[in-house]
Amino acid sequence: MGKLMLDRYVGDIQAELNFRFSPGDPLKEMIALQREFAMFSNSHTLMSAAALLNLAPSDPAARRGWFTFLANLRRVPSDRAGVNGHNRIRSVLRTNLLSPGAKPVHFTHHSVQENRGVLVSTGAPLVFSRRQYLIISAPVT
Amino acid sequence: MTAGVAGGNRPLREIRDSVEAYYSRVLERHGPTARGVDWQCTATQYLRLVQLLKVCDLGRPSSLNDFGCGYGALLALLAERFPDAAIDYHGVDVSPAMIGAARSLWSAKPDARFSVGAKCPRRADYSLASGVFNVRLDSPVDRWERYVESILGDLRRRSGKGFAVNFLRRKRGQPPVAGLYHSTPRRWTAFCVKELDCTTEVVANYGLAEFTLLARIGD
Numbered sequence: 360m361g362k363l364m365l366d367r368y369v370g371d372i373q374a375e376l377n378f379r380f381s382p383g384d385p386l387k388e389m390i391a392l393q394r395e396f397a398m399f400s401n402s403h404t405l406m407s408a409a410a411l412l413n414l415a416p417s418d419p420a421a422r423r424g425w426f427t428f429l430a431n432l433r434r435v436p437s438d439r440a441g442v443n444g445h446n447r448i449r450s451v452l453r454t455n456l457l458s459p460g461a462k463p464v465h466f467t468h469h470s471v472q473e474n475r476g477v478l479v480s481t482g483a484p485l486v487f488s489r490r491q492y493l494i495i496s497a498p499v500t
Numbered sequence: 501m502t503a504g505v506a507g508g509n510r511p512l513r514e515i516r517d518s519v520e521a522y523y524s525r526v527l528e529r530h531g532p533t534a535r536g537v538d539w540q541c542t543a544t545q546y547l548r549l550v551q552l553l554k555v556c557d558l559g560r561p562s563s564l565n566d567f568g569c570g571y572g573a574l575l576a577l578l579a580e581r582f583p584d585a586a587i588d589y590h591g592v593d594v595s596p597a598m599i600g601a602a603r604s605l606w607s608a609k610p611d612a613r614f615s616v617g618a619k620c621p622r623r624a625d626y627s628l629a630s631g632v633f634n635v636r637l638d639s640p641v642d643r644w645e646r647y648v649e650s651i652l653g654d655l656r657r658r659s660g661k662g663f664a665v666n667f668l669r670r671k672r673g674q675p676p677v678a679g680l681y682h683s684t685p686r687r688w689t690a691f692c693v694k695e696l697d698c699t700t701e702v703v704a705n706y707g708l709a710e711f712t713l714l715a716r717i718g719d
Binding site for chain 2: 394
């Protein structure tokens with residue numbers, strides 16, 4: 360990740376992702392957008408979804424790096440056998456947003472040395488909240 | 501995305517001028533993108549337009565005024581959603597910078613017309629206006645509401661079948677955001693029914709903190 364974007368942009372984009380999928384109005388908005396435009400369908404890449412949602416840094420170089428990172432997720436495994444990291448994230452977001460009990464999503468990351476793949480779980484990732492989130496963790500170097 | 505004023509009195513002209521200046525600055529900062537017309541992203545911009553288009557029957561050839569058209573984002577959505585529809589499109593915006601961007605962006609589509617102005621350019625089957633009532637800047641609410649009324653009156657006069665607009669929704673228990681105009685459906689459905697002789701339909705709960713007002717004429 361550090362090769363693709365300056366450190367400061369990583370925190371910014373992670374915060375923006377977590378805000379746009381947070382409980383309440385942001386999550387309602389994301390559910391409505393998925394229903395109307397199916398951004399996380401198999402016919403769209405995560406890159407195109409991110410562009411449509413403006414979930415990308417405004418700095419041009421950081422933006423390119425972010426889109427490259429998303430594209431590279433196709434080359435990493437996931438916790439689902441035979442499913443690459445990119446498709447795992449797309450699929451789990453789609454399923455979650457279309458489910459009657461859609462959860463807010465917490466995006467985080469872990470070291471590739473811990474685990475090479477994208478990991479998906481549910482839990483309460485915020486120490487100050489008992490709310491259950493869908494947790495998506497991407498491997499980074 | 502920028503709004504105009506149908507009346508000729510000075511306070512409304514001042515509002516129009518401040519709105520024009522505001523959106524020209526936003527465009528200069530972000531370019532012809534959703535951010536350049538003050539929306540968060542293309543997806544939410546399109547979601548609003550989808551609601552407005554519910555007033556239209558695009559199954560037959562139609563003429564359409566796009567009031568506060570910005571850089572013409574509606575044309576992209578129409579091309580994607582209604583590729584076979586015969587639509588005579590005319591976008592109007594009070595910001596010359598926006599119209600310049602629209603003409604540049606849509607230069608390969610000569611049948612799409614754009615003009616600078618504070619009124620709809622002609623009578624069409626439908627008129628749509630997205631986001632033109634949201635940013636009131638420092639205008640007092642009563643003056644802004646007269647401005648809204650003047651625009652709704654113009655949309656009514658310039659539409660043969662119907663028009664559609666959207667408003668930020670006032671959320672119970674939350675203070676209004678400074679510089680933005682929030683309202684309730686009742687305020688504007690009443691105006692459209694009583695003053696403009698329209699039938700109305702409110703579209704809400706589409707994931708955004710706002711509502712869309714569809715006004716039909718002659719139903």
